[in-house]
Amino acid sequence: MTAVAGRIRAIPTWQLTLGLALLALGFLVAAQMAAEGPRVRYTSQERTPLVETVQDLQAQQAQLKQQLLDARAAIQNLEAAGEGGAAVTKQLNDELQAARIAAGLVAMTGPGLVIQLSDSTLPVPADGNAQDYLVSGADVLTVVDQLWAAGAEGVSINGERVTVSTAIVDIGGSVVVNGAYVAAPYQISAIGPSTMFDTLTHQQGFVDFVRARSQTFGIGVSYATPDQVDLPAYAGSMNLRYGVATPSASPSSPPATAPASGMP
Numbered sequence: 001m002t003a004v005a006g007r008i009r010a011i012p013t014w015q016l017t018l019g020l021a022l023l024a025l026g027f028l029v030a031a032q033m034a035a036e037g038p039r040v041r042y043t044s045q046e047r048t049p050l051v052e053t054v055q056d057l058q059a060q061q062a063q064l065k066q067q068l069l070d071a072r073a074a075i076q077n078l079e080a081a082g083e084g085g086a087a088v089t090k091q092l093n094d095e096l097q098a099a100r101i102a103a104g105l106v107a108m109t110g111p112g113l114v115i116q117l118s119d120s121t122l123p124v125p126a127d128g129n130a131q132d133y134l135v136s137g138a139d140v141l142t143v144v145d146q147l148w149a150a151g152a153e154g155v156s157i158n159g160e161r162v163t164v165s166t167a168i169v170d171i172g173g174s175v176v177v178n179g180a181y182v183a184a185p186y187q188i189s190a191i192g193p194s195t196m197f198d199t200l201t202h203q204q205g206f207v208d209f210v211r212a213r214s215q216t217f218g219i220g221v222s223y224a225t226p227d228q229v230d231l232p233a234y235a236g237s238m239n240l241r242y243g244v245a246t247p248s249a250s251p252s253s254p255p256a257t258a259p260a261s262g263m264p
Contacts, residue, residue: 120217
């Protein structure tokens, strides 16, 4: 022991200190490696399930993205189909409205023309016919026909809307329109283009009417072109007695044969 102690004392101090430092460093390195081993093994063992989970989530995300794209495409198709259906509906509504206007079932307002027919103020000659100096249903009907020919879109007579079923007749010295008695002067209102009056006055039928009734018998024919003409809707019924609506046959189907019916 004395010899060993002597040898230790013979070693220089810096060598002893260096040795102790190297010993401590080696111990620390060994301890670090011992600690890293389990951690590396733990990380390696845990990494595989995590990677698999991430891959599964990525696959689910891709699937959900595709479902979203498919849903958007389906919505776009439905919207396109809806737009087409809306266009068809609008077209049908426009056609229905046009048919109602043509049938006189809708009140109308717009620029137009008013023709007034009034009884003559000329004295009736001794050999004349007093009825020739009064406005007749034929006179009113002539003006209505000429207005249609001039481009009128709607016509009324003293507030009675003219339709395809309107009858204008003379009964007992009065004019009956749609079954209602109307009295002179007769205001025949029409809605149509701004050129309607010019067209009317150049139609031979209207010119002949004015010459025959106004210049010969003094029937009053006056006119006005107001900015707004109001036509009421037809207030009567439009029941069909002898006709019924039938669907149009398709080109591929044979024509249907209607049973013959006798007139009453």
